Amino acid sequence: MTTTLGNALYDQKLASVYDRMYPIGHDTEQAVAFVAALTPPGGSVLELGVGTGRIAVPLAGHGFTVHGIDGSEPMLAELRARDPQGTVTTRLGDFTREGTGRTFDTVTLVLNTFFVAVTKEQQVGCLRLAREQLAPGGRFVLEAFDPAxxxxxxxxxxxxxxxxxxxxxxxxxxxxxxxxxxxxxxxxxxxxxxxxxxxxxRYAFPFEIDLLAELSGLRLVERTEDWAGTPYTSSSLRHVSVYEADPDSPWGGCR
Ligand SMILES: C[S@@+](CC[C@H](N)C(=O)[O-])C[C@H]1O[C@@H](n2cnc3c(N)ncnc32)[C@H](O)[C@@H]1O
The missing domain is CATH 2.20.25.570 (N-terminal domain of TfIIb)
Structure with missing residues (x-):
């Protein structure tokens, strides 16, 4: 298997069926409610790998300022079709390599999208960029499957x-x-x-992600099994993990 970045971008064909691969349902509604509860009223949200706006567009409907990065123009075109008013602003780019130069109250990386960074160095780079884009008191939310x-x-x-x-x-x-x-x-x-x-x-285990996060100046605040807040246990097959910037991190400042 080769390890190149950008291998998980969605092209025109996948973009055209994406919303049927992951139809908006209960889980999406719970994800939106979870992120909304975490973000101050009227606050700002950055979604890394925003895709077709499955979560970003409803979040903007809650009155948040929502910005999304995605490396796929066809996915962003689907988002614009879903959001003709342009309530979500977007940028074409690689979230594992480049930041926005702005900070946000909440940064999200959902639906296993963290694993598109296919080496541990790229994963640390991605987490450092997430931390750099957190406003003071901000939270970073990562949803991923448990690889076991x-x-x-x-x-x-x-x-x-x-x-x-x-x-x-x-x-x-x-x-x-x-x-x-x-x-x-x-x-x-x-x-x-x-x-x-x-x-x-490149999949990573939850405690491995915590360690990579610590190396990136982040610390775990809470972990649940899902967006509904089900407790995370030894039988959980996925996790929703919330991190904050760790001001005391010995690693946090260096890139
Ligand atoms: C599984 S989809 C998730 C989309 C959206 N977050 C959702 O929850 O429906 C992953 C998205 O990440 C994008 N992507 C993959 N690698 C990327 C990268 N390195 N930089 C920016 N976007 C990337 C893909 O184009 C795709 O839109």
């Missing part, structure tokens, strides 16, 4: 998603445990020739 079940996979996994009555997506998942890399392929079958896209992710 995948880390022990012995052979590739296959699954299928229903996109609509005329199209499906076949997903395969292959894990390189030695590198903590996960290669997923998405094959879209929608009446034309099947098209396959690949995404490479």
């Amino acid at each position: 079940p995948y880390h022990h996979m012995e052979k590739p996994d296959h699954s299928m998603r229903h996109l609509d009555e005329r199209s499906i997506m076949l997903d395969t998942l292959t894990v390189d445990r030695s590198q903590q890399l996960m290669l997923s392929t998405h094959t879209i079958i929608d009446g034309g020739a099947p098209e396959t896209r690949e995404h490479l992710l």
